Amino acid sequence: MPNPSLRTIGREVYWLSIPDTKSKLFENIWPIPNGVNYNAYLVTDGDEYLLIDSSKRILDINELIEPIKEITDLNKIRKIAVLHTEPDHSGLMGELLKKTSSPIVYSTSKASVFMKSMFNIETKIVKDGDTISVGNRTLRVIELPWIHWPDTMFLYLDDEKILFSSDAFGAFGALEKPVFDDELDFKTYMHEAKEYFATVVATYRQMVLRALEKINGLGLSPKIIAPSHGVVLRSKIIEFTKELSSWCRLEKKRKITIIYGTMYGLTEKLAKFAREVVENRAEAAVHNAVDCDLNHVLSDIVDSAGVIFITPIYEGNVFPPIINIVELMKIKRLGEGKIAAVTVTKLWGGVAANQLSQLLRDSGFEVSTPIREYVNYPKEKDLEEYGSFLQSFIDRALGNV
Template identity: 30%
Template sequence: MHSAIPLTEKVFWVGVNDHETDLFEALWPLPYGISYNAYLIVDDRTVLVDAVKGHFLDEHVNRIREALPAGRSIDYLVVNHVEPDHTGALRILRELFPSIRVVGNKKTLELLAGFYGAGGDTHVVQDGDVLDLGTHRLTFHLTPMVHWPETMMTFEASTGILFSGDAFGGYGTVDRGLFDDEMDLAFFESETLRYYANIIGRYSQMVQKAIAKVGTLGIKILAPTHGAVWRTQPRVAVDWYDRWSRQETKSAAVVAYGSMYGNTQKMAERVARALVDAGIRTLVHNLSHSHASYVLRDIWTSRALVLASPTYNTGLFPTMDDLVRLLENKLIKDRLLGVVGSYGWTGGAAKALTAFAERSKWRIVEPVVEVRCAAGDQDLERCAQLGRNLAAAVRA
C-alpha cells in the first residue's frame, strides 16, 4: 500500500511513515514513529516539495510515481530544509528523475553541495521570489534558523498551502490519519509539543519572526515536513507554535530528580506532595527512568521546576547534569526554581543547581534544601515549605 494522498486535486502527499528509527537525531525516542512529509504539485511544471530520509526512498518513489501523470517527470525539487531527514533521498532522486532542478536559496545549495556533492541543475531563489508552474504559483519565504540557517517556507497562492518545513511539525506517524480533522488532537498536541521542546525550542525567537512573516499569508492548508497536515484548523497549529515560542507557561510544576538510594527521591516527593496539596498540577520525573525528551516537554509549559540531585563525585548526579545542560542549551527562560541537594561529605549538588539558576537568570524560590545523607523530619518539613512557597510563587 503506497497510496499518495490528495490535499487538493493537484497536490499530493508523497511522504513516508518511519516506524524503524528508535531515536530521532539519534537522541529523541519515537514510540509513535515520525513522518517525513513530502508533496507533489502537478501542473504544467511538476514540483516535489521536500523529500525524505534516504532509507525510505522506495516507498517515497512509489508514491511519486502514483501521483505523477503518465509520461511526466519531476521538473523541480523545492528544498525548504537541507537536514538529511528531508534530503537523504536526493542523490537517487536525481538519478531517477534526471530532469530535476533543485530550488533553494544560496545557503541551501551550499549545504546540499556539502552533503551530496556539487552538480545537477539548480535554481537559486531569494526571499519573496516567485516560481510560476502554470496554475500554481510558489513564493519563497526565507525563515532562517527554523530549524537551520537555510530554512525557508514555500507558499502556493491558488490553494493557500504553506509548505512550512519543520515549523508546525510534530512527532507521530500519519498512518493514524494525515489531516488534522482525522486525528486525536490531544495525543497529537503532546507529541507536537515534545517535538517542539526537543528540536525547535532553542530557536523560539526565530519561530516568532517566522510567524510574523508568514502569519498574514492567508494560510488555508498548513503542510509541514513532520506530522499532521492542517486543512481544517491551520490556526490551531500556528497558535501552538506561537504560545510555545513565546514560552508561555501554565500554573503547573515539574519535579525532576536523580536518586541512587532513595534519599533525594524522598525529599523530591515531599516537595511534590506540598505542591499538589496546594492545588498545583505537578508532574514528577525520576531522571533514571524518564527520558529527557519527555521531561523537556513537560518543563516547556510549566512555570515552576524543582531540581533535586544527590552529589555524585563532587558534582551533579549525571542524569541531572545532562538535564541542566539541555535546559541551558534550549534557552528555557524565566522559570521559578526549587533546589534540593543531598550529599555525604563535602557536597556540591545544591551549589551546582544554584549556579545554573544564576546563569539562566531564573528565580530561586526559598528555601534551598541541602541535606547530609538522609533527610530528617525537619528537613522534610523544609521540603514541604519549599513546595508551598513555590505554589504561592506560581500563583502570584
C-alpha cells in the same frame, strides 16, 4: 514499516507521506516510540511537476518513487524545491536526481552551500519574495532562517492557499496513512506536537514567532498548512497556531515540574514529599532523571511555572543524569522567565549546590534561595521547614500565573 502513500490535499497537489517506525530516536537523541513521519509534496499543472523535499534514507529510493509513478512519469518532475537540507528531508535527493531527467533544484543561498557540501548537488538559488512557477501556477518563496537550521524557506501556493511550512507546525508520530488534523484525536496529537517543539525547535522559538508574524504581515491566510512532519492542517490551524505561539513564549500554567535523581531511594522519598506539597496547589509533573523520557521532561518544562531539582551528591558533584537534563535545557534556554529550586542530599561535602545553581542560571532560570542541603534524609523538623520552603517557592512560581 508502513509503505509511503499519496493523498490529494488540494487541486493537483499531493502529499507523499513517508512513515518511519524503524528509527527509535529522532536526531539520535529524542525517543520516538510512535515513530515519525517525513512529508514530501507534489504540485502540478497537469503537465510538469514540482517535488517539495524528499526523505530520510530509511527506505530504498524505489519505495519512495513507487507512489509517484502511480500519478505521473518521473520525467515530468521538472523542478524540486529543498525547503531545508537536514538529511531527514534531503537524504534521498541524490538518488532521486538519478531517477529523474535533470530537474532544476531550488533552494535558499545557505541551503545551496549545504547541498553542495553534503551531496555535491548544485541548486538554483531563490530568495525571499521570489516565485517558483509550475506551468501557470505560482509558489511564493518566504525565507525564514533558523526554523531550525539557517537554510529554511516556506513556499506558499497562491491559488490553493497552501503553506508548505518545513519544520514549523510539525509533530512526532508515524502515520499509517496520510490524515488531516480533523481525522484523528487532535488532543493526543498535540502532545506529540509539543514534544517535537520542545526537543527540536524550542531553541529557535523567537524565530518561529517572527515567522508567524511574517506570514500575517504578508497578508497570507493559509487554508492548509503542510509541514515536513506530522499531519496536514486544515481545520485546526487556529488552535495549533495558538498553542505554538504559547509554547514559543514559554507561557506558564499552574504547574510545577519536579526532577530528581536517586541512587538508593532516599532522594526519591524526598521527591514524593515535594510532590504531595505541590499537588495541593498546582499540577505536578515528576520525572526521575535516571529513566525519564527526555521528550516528556522538556515538554513539561515549556509550560511550567517553576521547577524543583532534587539531587544526591555523586563524588562531590551533581548526580550525572540531572546534569544531562540541565545541559539540554541550557541548549534550549528553557529556563527563561522561570524560577527553580535546588535541593541537595549528601553524607559529606561537595560542590553540587553551587554547581547545579550555576548550570540553572546558565539555562535562564532564576534560582530560588536559600539552597536546601540535607545530610541523608531530613529529620522531622527539617522536613517541616522544607515544606514551608516549598510553599514559599510555589507562591513565587505561581505569582503571575
